[in-house]
Amino acid sequence: MRHHDSPAHALDHRPSSLHAAAELGSALREAGIRVPLARHHAEPQPGRVELGPLPPGEASRLARLVRTGTKRTLKAARALRDIVDAYRLDLPGIQVRDGRIALGSASPATAERLARLLGATPPGPDTPAAAPLEAARVGERLRLAFAAATDGDALDVRVQEAEAETAPDVEPVLALGSIDVATARRLVAALRF
Template sequence: MTAVTAMTTTASSAGAAAELRAALREAGLHVGATGADDHVQLSTLKASDARQLARLIRTGTKRTLKAARALREICEAYGIGLPELRVRQGRITLGACRIDDALRLARLLGASSPGPDAPDADAVRDLLAETFSAATGGGALDVSVREEVSGVLELGAVDARAARRLIGALRF
């Protein structure tokens, strides 16, 4: 690591620690935070402060959690299985989706039927990515074929805003 990189990393870590300390203090939590080597270390928290911090995090992610729950419910109502749908790092990860479920989702979003033959995974991948974008006003969804599992697509993650637009497109 060069000296410039080391200084930048340490400065960004110290800055992140200072930002976190300020946010914690604004929330009424007096928790120390120091930064070094691209990491931020929190001092020991009292149990009451830990509970308050957990509440603040949940409040901050409430819209994303609510969108994930609504998306799960509407997909279940349509019989679309998304067993790996989760909130991760502030985004809604859709996860594994069987090809027939992905095709049903694409049709619900306005895709035309691909024909009498069962479409292959690549065709469904392309169809879903295209219809998702059109239905959500330009939102993008990464869709890939799971090579290790036949008949399954891997759907990427969306933010809460794109999820709400998807929910709106799927409303009965």
């Protein structure tokens, strides 16, 4: 028997069941795969694929396989996070979700700055310099600048208003939607120094 096949060696490197399940669940969510990790069903459900009990090592290997398949998306998200950080844009919500890159949300000031970095012209001369940024107007400017900078790709931008009763002084934020890998790459290229 080879040394690395010994039971003592296998126990040293085997992840716990809890860790392996969390790792698998995370990898599947990043890939956009919805697989409930149920303990046991009495009988299989028609039209469903069940994951039976997996040894922790197998669950870890499946997680690595899924992550290998989503490597391009994860790499594009990392490149986007890096360039956003280089410009010091406040976009902490960039993450891989459902096989796409979710951009999270932004304040109107951050969205305006991003729009300008993507080529939007400053607001017209009739807009006072001290005027607060109206979220819907900024969202439209960002949509147009994004499409121009990424060869016509659309960005879903929605205004999320705070409830007046619970937070009357809270500024609205813009939910920026998600993009695919190719669009993320074009966005990174458009933002290069």
